[in-house]
Amino acid sequence: MASTHAAEVLVASNRGPVSYQVDEEGSLHARRGGGGLVSGLSAIGPEAGAVWVCAALGDADREAARRYGDGRRLPAEDTGGQRVRMLDIAPDVFADAYNGIANSVLWFVHHMLYQTPLEPVFDAEFRRQWASYEAYNRAFAQALAEEAAEGAAVVVQDYHLTLVPGMLRDLRPDLRIGHFSHTPWAPADYFRMLPDDVAEQVLRGMLGADRLGFLTERWARAFAGCCETLPGGVGDTEIGVHGLGADADFLRERSQRADVSERMAALREEIGAAPDGGPRRAIVRVDRTELSKNIVRGLLAYRRLLEDRPEWRERVVHVAFAYPSRQDLEVYRTYTARVRELAEEINAEYGTPGWKPVLLHVEDDFARSLAAYRIADVALVNPIRDGMNLVAKEVPVVSDAGCALVLSREAGAFAELGEDAVAVNPYDVVGTARALHEALSMPGAERAERTKRLAAAATALPPSQWFLDQLRRLERLNG
Known part of the structure; x- marks a missing residue:
C-alpha cells in the first residue's frame, strides 16, 4: 500500500x-x-x-x-x-x-x-x-x-x-x-x-x-x-x-494557580475543625468510578476505621472524588450508585451536626483534585489491579506538607513506590483500616521525608x- x-x-x-x-x-x-x-x-x-x-x-x-x-x-x-x-x-x-x-x-x-x-x-x-x-x-x-x-x-x-x-x-x-x-x-x-x-x-x-x-x-x-x-x-x-512517571513541571505549576487555591479554601471549609479547634485530618482519594479502582472497599475500610478507632471520629474526613466512568455500561452505573449509597450510609451512621465523615464529589474538576492533593494528610490508592495508577505518583509531587500514601500492592506503581508507602492487600478491608490508622498516626517529619522520596521515584520517567x-x-x- x-x-x-x-x-x-x-x-x-x-x-x-x-x-x-x-x-x-x-x-x-x-x-x-x-x-x-x-x-x-x-x-x-x-x-x-x-x-x-x-x-x-x-x-x-x-x-x-x-x-x-x-x-x-x-x-x-x-x-x-x-x-x-x-x-x-x-x-x-x-x-x-x-x-x-x-x-x-x-x-x-x-x-x-x-x-x-x-x-x-x-x-x-x-x-x-x-x-x-x-x-x-x-x-x-x-x-x-x-x-x-x-x-x-x-x-x-x-x-x-x-x-x-x-x-x-x-x-x-x-x-x-x-x-x-x-x-x-x-x-x-x-x-x-x-x-x-x-x-x-x-x-x-x-x-x-x-x-x-x-x-x-x-x-x-x-x-x-x-x-x-x-x-x-x-x-x-x-x-x-x-x-x-508524573509530569512534575506541569503539576507543580498548575497546582499553584488561583483556581486551585480557591478550591483548597472551599475544601478546608467543608472539612472543618476538630472538637479541640485544631484542623481535621484528610484522607483523600481521586478516582474514576472504574470497577478496578476499588472505591467501595475503600469506603468500607474507612467505616471500619471509625468503628475500630473511635478516637478518629470527628478528627478525620474522607475526601472522596469518584468521577463517573463508562456510564453507558450498566455494571458501571450500578457500581457508581453503590459508591453513593455507601457514602450516605457512613454519614448517617457516624455524622454529627458539625462533622460529615465522607465528602463525596462526583463532578469531574481537575483544579479541585489538585487542591485535594495539596491538603491531603493521607492518600488512599487501593485498586484491585492497575497498570500504573498516576494518582499515586501525582499526590507526592504537589503535596504541601507531606502525605502518607496507602497503596495497593496490586497497583503497577507499587513496584516503584512500595518501599515508602503503607502497603495494603486491596481485598482486605480490616487490613486497609489498620493501614489508614498507621498513615494517620505517622509523625509529620517521617511523612514529609517519605513524600520527598516518593516524589523523586514518581517523576523518574516524565511523560x-x-x-x-x-x-x-x-x-x-x-x-
Whole structure:
C-alpha cells in the first residue's frame, strides 16, 4: 500500500489529542487535551512530521472527521499544530469494538474483574462484536499504512488496538512498529478464559510489532507467559518496560494557580475543625468510578476505621472524588450508585451536626483534585489491579506538607513506590483500616521525608521522556 503523506513518526490511539463539540448554531468547536502522548509528540519537535491517528468518539467528532475526510488531517488551529487524522468509524462498529470488546472483555480480562460463576459468556453476540473489533482495528491499520513514510516508526497504544500491529505488518512490512500497553496484562491462566482462537489472535496481533512496551516487569512477564504456548513464543519481538512517571513541571505549576487555591479554601471549609479547634485530618482519594479502582472497599475500610478507632471520629474526613466512568455500561452505573449509597450510609451512621465523615464529589474538576492533593494528610490508592495508577505518583509531587500514601500492592506503581508507602492487600478491608490508622498516626517529619522520596521515584520517567525512550529504542531496531 503506497503512502500518501509520508510521516516519519506515527501514533495510534483510540482517543486523540482533540475532541469536538457542536454549539447551538451548529458550529464545531475543538477542545485540546493533554497527557503523556501529547507531551511526547511535542518533545520530538515539528521537524519529525509526526501524525496522530485516532477515532471519532462522538457525533461532533464524526462531523469533524467527515468534514476533513478523504485522508485529510484536522486543521492545525484545532490541534495546537499537531497533525491529526481522525477516523470516522461507523457508530455501531465503534460501539461494539469499544464498549462490547475493549471495555467489557479485554479490560475485564486484564484487570481480572469477572464474577466467573456467571461471566463471561462467549456466545454469538460476542462473535458479532469481535468482528467489529477486527474492523475497527483494520481501519486504524489502513490509515497508518497510508500515512507512513518508508521505514517510519509507528507507536500503537493500548488494549483497544491489539490487532493493529499484525494487520499493519501485513500491509507495510517496511515499518518499525511498536505497541504500548497502559493496562496490566492478565496471567496466562486467566487470559486463557478467552476463546482459544481469539486469545491467539490477540497475541499474534501484538507480536506483529517489532517492540512491545509495558508499564512494569510484572505485566511484561505476564504477556510473555501467555505466549509460551504459541509456536515460536514471542519470536523476534522485543519486550521492554517503561514506567510512566508524573509530569512534575506541569503539576507543580498548575497546582499553584488561583483556581486551585480557591478550591483548597472551599475544601478546608467543608472539612472543618476538630472538637479541640485544631484542623481535621484528610484522607483523600481521586478516582474514576472504574470497577478496578476499588472505591467501595475503600469506603468500607474507612467505616471500619471509625468503628475500630473511635478516637478518629470527628478528627478525620474522607475526601472522596469518584468521577463517573463508562456510564453507558450498566455494571458501571450500578457500581457508581453503590459508591453513593455507601457514602450516605457512613454519614448517617457516624455524622454529627458539625462533622460529615465522607465528602463525596462526583463532578469531574481537575483544579479541585489538585487542591485535594495539596491538603491531603493521607492518600488512599487501593485498586484491585492497575497498570500504573498516576494518582499515586501525582499526590507526592504537589503535596504541601507531606502525605502518607496507602497503596495497593496490586497497583503497577507499587513496584516503584512500595518501599515508602503503607502497603495494603486491596481485598482486605480490616487490613486497609489498620493501614489508614498507621498513615494517620505517622509523625509529620517521617511523612514529609517519605513524600520527598516518593516524589523523586514518581517523576523518574516524565511523560515526554517516557515516549521518547520508546521511540528511540524502536527506531534503533533494524536501523
